[in-house]
Amino acid sequence: MKYEAVVIDASYHEENDETIINLFCRTKEGISLTARVHGFDPYFYLVSPPDKVIDELKNDKDVKKIEKYTLFVRGIERECAKVTIRYPYKVPEYRKNVPEGACLAADIPFHLRYFFDADLSLCVEIEGNDVDAETKSKYTTDIVLDVEKISPATPFKVPLTVFSFDIENSIRENRIYVISYAIRKGNELIKDAIWSDTDDEREIIERFVEVIKKYDPDVITGYNIGGYDIPVLTERAKSNGIKTLNIGRDMGTFSVSQERFWRVHGRVVIDVWMAVKLRLRPKQETLNFVAKMLLGEEKDDVNRLKIDEEWKNRREDVIRYCIKDAELALRILEELAEINRGMDIAAVAHLPLDDAINGRTSTLIDSLLIREADRRNIGVPMNKYGGSETPIEGGYVHSIQPGLYHWVIVCDFKSMYPSIIISKNICFTTLSEDGEIESPTGVRFLSKERRVGIVPSILERLMAQRDEFKKKAKRAESAEEKAYYDGLQNAVKILMNSFYGVFASSFYRFTDKKIGGAITAFARENIKNVIATLENEGIKVIYSDTDSVFFQSPYKNLEEAIKFGEEVAGRFSKEGMSLEFERILEPFFSHGKKKRYVGKAIWPKEEIVIRGYETRRTDAFDWQSEALMEVFDAILNSKDEKELKAKVISRAKKLIEMTLNGEVPIEKLVISRSVRDFESYKDASRLAHVEVAKQIMAEGYEFIPGMKVSWIVVDARKTPQKVEPYIEGKEFRSKPDYEYYARRVAMTLSRVLEVFGYDEDSLFTGSRQTSLASGSLDSFEVEEKRDEKPQQKKKPTLEDFM
């Protein structure tokens, strides 16, 4: 029988003195399948090993084979020994006895080592034989095969079974009352809950395990399961004398890898909270807040703080509430398309789904790079941990003069760092003192003619692949097909842009700081050259950040501005570097600080573009963001200075006055911030957000490091300022410090408004402004900005507005 399937997760285990690799799959037909691979042994390389070492290894009963290889290591060909051993778990023992740098490829997870060597990808074609009944009983999948033949298959999509769960347990004694679940299987949504009339906890857990076995899900998910539900389940199973919680497809249990990352063989564990944090960046991260925001639905009304009484008095409601939680988490995950995204990354990085979703960025790069290195007999060094080096210099950011500008053209280099790597042949395999390509840092790389770097060639391939997917998306005949290719091209883009980061990191196996430094140096040189050239032509360059350049169009009409933008973009696109004409902003405003601007895009589509400002920040309170937004609206839409002033000054004053008078809904004053592990702070005792986290824990609410907490400032005159937690659904009784809030609003608005002084010429010209005497506009004075070093100015105070 031949199966086409996606590899959900891969693991290995010992069986009768043999290491077996398990590939846990879901087939095209929707069958769950375990493919068992026999006969693959772990190995590593030793660089120029002394004869003595080889002799020792030859006599080692755990060493199966020693072969000679010539590998390219640190710039030259070296004699190496490939050492094949019996057990994967023994590899660390061998590598720790070898001097640094003399051991290669001894830190690659064994299941990935196999994946790379067999050149597999997310989608595979498997042929094999059914195993005997006894072996089959060790797995939960529909089919268990011993693999005869396996090969990569062209990517396809398979609907996965996703299992979301939620636990309600007693606060007093930790005991589990109910476990609910919501399962997506095809188009079906199955919802139910497990509890016991006699409150037999062991029975609840055992029935939960049965449900997992029955539905055999590919993904286990839930809201905050990593920090809460899984630890509770694991602990309660232990307390009940359950030896292994057979959740895995190999009947294994959860294991924790690095702090809060849970894994279980055969399934992908996804914490919806993590996905939400990453994709949505919401102001608050509670399930209720996110569900409301994303699905327009709220949780049922059960008081979790009084769960013991609730369970006694309104059991049905608690069960319903619990089911709803599991369902909401599932639907949020679907809304975020997190699994699809993971499948796309896995497909282009050629990894099992779990490694693509829960793995590190370096794993994605490893997957491409190690295969290519092996093909070309290039030694694969190990990652080097510890040792923090001096950071390399990053991107160039052009300082920005405060003001309102018109007809601003934005261009940016497409995939700038990957383009530089390709065009300058930057790679650890081309790094050489007698290279012909010299970076501004003085580091040299060999020309393509002498040696094509493996990183540049991989990136070139990815670029071509991305173009191909883009073409297919364009030609797609259905919306579904278009979305499919669009997902893949986006995954390739993410992958390409991840290369620079790992090469600039201090621990990655192929990293050399000289490489990362050379990339950014070329980038700075390039963008500075664009800026200088434009300025020489008399074009006013307004701003630039890393790979983008904002400049004023000499033409104040759409048709000619577009033509000009296209002309500039075309002119600076060369040597594989493509400058793209991104948009026209009319008008464009900044108060003179880098990474903060706002503009009205009029081409290619109409939209408001805001970067950096409080409206983008999750730690600003809504009232502050909304007030600033009103000001931006006025700035972007006023016909002239008079209209702007008429609109905005009195309105700003009014908003601040309202704040001072407490005429603000309390929920618009909520401030939220993330809180790390308490131990990680230098001095946690005076940080408002940390105090809030401690307080909500003391009140019995869930808090897990990394979570956002919310509060309201009630007295800012005290040091440290006095704050109180703000908890949804709980009435806030204290009085906010309205003066504090008014001052914060005043600060935010004045930063922007002080750009507009009384000098009529300076307004709406976008030209550099001259210093203005403050006049009847209260404190909205404008100061001259000179190059990099802005002068210190007097802080505007609340009184300035009154």
Add this chain to the structure above:
DNA sequence: GAACACTGCTTACCT
């Protein structure tokens, strides 16, 4: 003693 300047720590953002 209030006001201010400056530093260190912290978070979130931009590319």
Add this chain to the structure above:
DNA sequence: ACAGGTAAGCAGTGTTCT
């Protein structure tokens, strides 16, 4: 355990002005 560059708020400390 993918990078660096940047703004801004708060606490603490030292300095200056009143």
